[in-house]
Amino acid sequence: MPLHKGPQHDERPVSVNPFLGPANPVGDMTEAPPKHRLPDTPMAPSTAYQLVHDELMLDGNARLNLATFVTTWMEPEAGRLMAECRDKNMIDKDEYPRTAELERRCVAMLADLWHAPDPAAAVGCSTTGSSEACMLAGMALKRRWSGRAPARGARPNLVMGVNVQVCWDKFCTFWEVEPRQVPMEGERFHLDPRAAAELCDENTIGVVGVLGSTFDGSYEPIADLCAALDELQERTGLDVPVHVDGASGAMVAPFLDEDLVWDFRLPRVASVNTSGHKYGLVYPGVGWVLWRDADALPEELVFRVNYLGGDMPTFALNFSRPGAQVVAQYYTFLRLGRDGYRAVQQAARDVARGLAERIGALGDFRLLTRGDQLPVFAFTTADDVTAYDVFDVSRRMRESGWLVPAYTFPANRQDLSVLRVVCRNGFSEDLADVFAEDLTRLLPGLRRQPRPLTHDRNAATGFHH
Secondary structure, eight states, X not given: OOOOOOXXXXXXXXXOOOOOGGGOTTOOOOSOOOSSSOOSSOOOHHHHHHHHHHHHTTSOOGXXXXXXXXXXXOOHHHHHHHHHHTTXXXXXXXXXXXXXXXXXXXXXXXXXXXXXXXTTTOEEEEESSHHXXXXXXXXXXXXXXXTTOOOTTOOOEEEEETTSOHHHXXXXXXXXXXXXXXXXXXXXXXXXXXXXXXXXXXXXXXXEEEBXXXXXXXXXXXXXXXXXXXXXXXXXXXXXXXXXXXXXXXXXXXXXXXXXXXXXXXXXXXXXXXXXXXXXXXXXXXXXXXXXXXXXXXXXXOEEEEETTEEEXXXXXXXXXXXXXXXXXXXXXXXXXXXXXXXXXXXXXXXXXXXXHHHHHTSSEEEXXXXXXXXXXXXXXXXXXXXXXXXXXXXXXXXXXXXXXXXXXXXXXXXXXXXXXXOOTTOOHHHHHHHHHHHHXXXXXXXXXXXXXXXXXXXXXXXXX
């Protein structure tokens, strides 16, 4: 049945059954829904649902999205708990004290997992994700620096690798901090500890180390970074703290790389953040930030609010948000335990390493990483491949439903363009087989091209957090 188009509506018809007769008390849906103004009258819940549902069918399949680090599958029981808690305001700890207690337990569990000297003394909170967590950690670093009475007019700076996530650039812009970035060099795709130490001075508020670079999945050498800063302090007296951005790796390394020292076992590490909605295995959005003790989080950043009848300390940037994700995080901690997390993360790493090996064996590609740190690997075309580039591969894989980001590395490796595959819980060996088969199937056509065809690189799947 053709749909009539109104003059102010989108020309594109919407696939929806018209609800006729008494089942639809607000009348027939004979037009595409308005896009730029509220409709004049209500519509039946089933009609509104179907309109939105049908439009969302045009989104990509989240399970085939190998660009995102974000969790795309949880057990039905977790979904039910989240539905039961979505109306609870996380900030209202007086009205929802048990939800607040679950948040406190999660912080204590993470403090223990990350080897805080006294887990009971560690302080932390949930956030909407790692970006907010990084902002809070950066604010604490800056406030501690300002408490050291810097010279009048001094400008604070933050040292980090050029591979950091964009939230750190935002932090430096929002809080007027000079970013000092260590560029990539050769086959080193993340921060160099000695180069980072050389950029520090009396106005350095801290150094950011990344446990799991989003560019290639590699861990930065946090222990070596702390050692370089220890040497700097011996020479100059400068005591520069470290924040570990463990958005992904802080929920992988404790289970798969237990001998790797990167966390609060290093006295110079003042704070750590992670994304509960990445390898913490919770739907978005939840993150966590912890400080080793109360001294690392200046008291003036903690606000005490008389809210709805209770005295409530808060140091998050956001205020109202649902408690569902925090509840889901606690559920996942209970559900999996250490052994369960170890099994899930090991399975993801096994899939990543196996798929990387198969791609490397094709001969058309060169692996930069192999999925043996984060379950993530990056690869580029081999030196003798001239008929196509990584952007062509990304475009062609998208035709089969796969979202594989293609992007160019930052300074000093802008010459290097890569593809990256993120293997998450739910991306099984079977799906990896299908991915490898689809990639293998399109190679003959790509090899016959006279030259790379994706001239507009903005049209290719871009870099994703």
